[in-house]
Amino acid sequence: MRREFASRADLIAYVTQVFPGATGAVSETVGGRTVALEKLAALQPDRYGHSRNELEGAVTRLSPYIRHGVLTLAEVRDHLQAQGYAWAVVEPLLRQLAWRDYWQQLYEQWGDGIWDDREPYKTGFTAADYADELPQDIINGTTSLDCMDHFSRELQTTGYLHNHARLWLAAYIIHWRRVKWQAGARWFLSHLLDGDPASNQLSWQWVASTFSVKPYYFNQENLARFSRRKWCATCPHAAQTCPFRGSYEQLHKQLFPHAEASHSSRRLGTRR
Amino acid sequence: MPKQATPAVVWVHGDSLSPTNPALLANPGAPAVWVWDEELLAQWQISRKRIVFIYECLLELPVAIRRGKVVPEIRQFMQEHAAQTIVTTASPSPRFRAICQELSGSFTLEILPMPALIPPQKHLDLRRFSRYWKVAEKVIYPR
Missing domain, CATH: 1.10.579.10 (DNA Cyclobutane Dipyrimidine Photolyase, subunit A, domain 3)
Incomplete structure (x- = not known):
């Protein structure tokens, strides 16, 4: 399949043509490691900890990248560590990373039984x-x-x-x-x-x-x-x-x- | 000496779309392939925005992009490169497991672990998150 596209619009047109069964809108969220690393660099774990339950809070928007292994959970943790954040600052974010790890471990055990x-x-x-x-x-x-x-x-x-x-x-x-x-x-x-x-x-x-x-x-x-x-x-x-x-x-x-x-x-x- | 006796091919799947995934890192320059799993796309009714997002991830990886049934597509890619060894990264998905089982009948399959969030534990109680967290919080952020 094609790898060269003049623009995002070009890619979207191609996807629409070759996957006619996949319908609906296209997100503004752009895939790829480059964007993922930008988001990682912009992480504010202290603000996240205080505001993550609010819809307008400082959430990370890293989840699509983590889900597809564009970033690993360990990489996010290592990034926090390299920045020298104290445990109290990063604990709320680490807890959410841990939820994903926990679900993955259960998936390993249960397979399609998660349905x-x-x-x-x-x-x-x-x-x-x-x-x-x-x-x-x-x-x-x-x-x-x-x-x-x-x-x-x-x-x-x-x-x-x-x-x-x-x-x-x-x-x-x-x-x-x-x-x-x-x-x-x-x-x-x-x-x-x-x-x-x-x-x-x-x-x-x-x-x-x-x-x-x-x-x-x-x-x-x-x-x-x-x-x-x-x-x-x-x-x-x-x-x-x-x-x-x-x-x-x-x-x-x-x-x-x-x-x-x-x-x-x-x-x-x-x-x- | 090359690492493998026969040339290796890297199979990239949807749980490790990073150019730094362990299979790609261990095999620089090896032919790599991604297959759009059309059965799965239909079964999960994957919407266009998800496909565009994944496609954008793929464009930053050194992979040939294919579509169809995963096993026959990989098989064909292996033949095109006269390869006998497939290297990929681990995934908990049962579909991944089934594909690996089928491939391992004809090829040497190497499944590399993904970097773990917490080190492997002898006893990890998964009955509730709180039990898991009691163990995880002690090792998740080495100080």
């Missing part, structure tokens, strides 16, 4: 209670929930979602719409530039509670806080009809009426 529920749901429901297919309004971005519709479009046009947005969207799909995590995982894998079977499927299982002690869910306050009210400020549902309104305890009762009462909820920054 199977590793444990029963802890939601009071069984797998049979969840729908097999992703609802069309989620794919089309027409749920009328501004936040979720935005995440859907962002995923499909950029091939990227902030980690927190992934968790919110996954929780909405599994727990509010009661859809099997596998349907959501397939959708993400098709679009995410960093789509990796292990990290993707097992993170979905973490949200679903089929590989964790309880389901991950969130409320409006949490989403509003970490998105700086980006959608809630103008969303027509925000004041009354938002399905995410309420305390964690109230939402637990609504979402998981047959489950044991929740004693603590899972939020970013605590368990993950």
Whole structure:
């Protein structure tokens, strides 16, 4: 196949011609080691540690490069070490690198078993209670929930979602719409530039509670806080009809009426 | 003396798209190949943006780019270069394992490990991340 292209547009035209089955937008994120090294050099582990859960936080955007081995986890760690950062500064970032290593090690053991529920749901429901297919309004971005519709479009046009947005969207799909995590995982894998079977499927299982002690869910306050009210400020549902309104305890009762009462909820920054 | 008795070919796959991957580093100048796995692209419904991203990574690597079924494509590349040895890098993917098994029937296959984030541990409990992290945090950032 061709290796010489006059421009990115030229490459895109060629890919479109030779892979007619692959459709949709093209991301602004450019592949290759050159860009990966630029991003690595721009890393700010201290700012990352303080702001990574915020949508506008100083996230690294290294994940597509790490997923494809353009950069290795060890290289990122070695870079931090060479810069002489203290443990306290790099610990939050190293913990996220470790999550990837952890998923990869499980993949080594389980192989295609990462597609199977590793444990029963802890939601009071069984797998049979969840729908097999992703609802069309989620794919089309027409749920009328501004936040979720935005995440859907962002995923499909950029091939990227902030980690927190992934968790919110996954929780909405599994727990509010009661859809099997596998349907959501397939959708993400098709679009995410960093789509990796292990990290993707097992993170979905973490949200679903089929590989964790309880389901991950969130409320409006949490989403509003970490998105700086980006959608809630103008969303027509925000004041009354938002399905995410309420305390964690109230939402637990609504979402998981047959489950044991929740004693603590899972939020970013605590368990993950 | 050349390293291998017969010329080696490097097979690059989607988990190690760096010009510094161990297989490329160990075999400078060796013919190298990438194969777009059309079955996998269809099975995972890989979108155009993912293909463009990977293609851009490939353009920075010294590889011939092919498409189709992985094993027959590699086989043909081996014949074109009269090669008997394939060098590649490790991956946890079961599909990778199956391809390696098929290739190892006809060729000498050398699978080089990727640099590890933490050194190999005698006992690493993977039941939950917290258990893994208890061990990993002590060795992940040598001070």
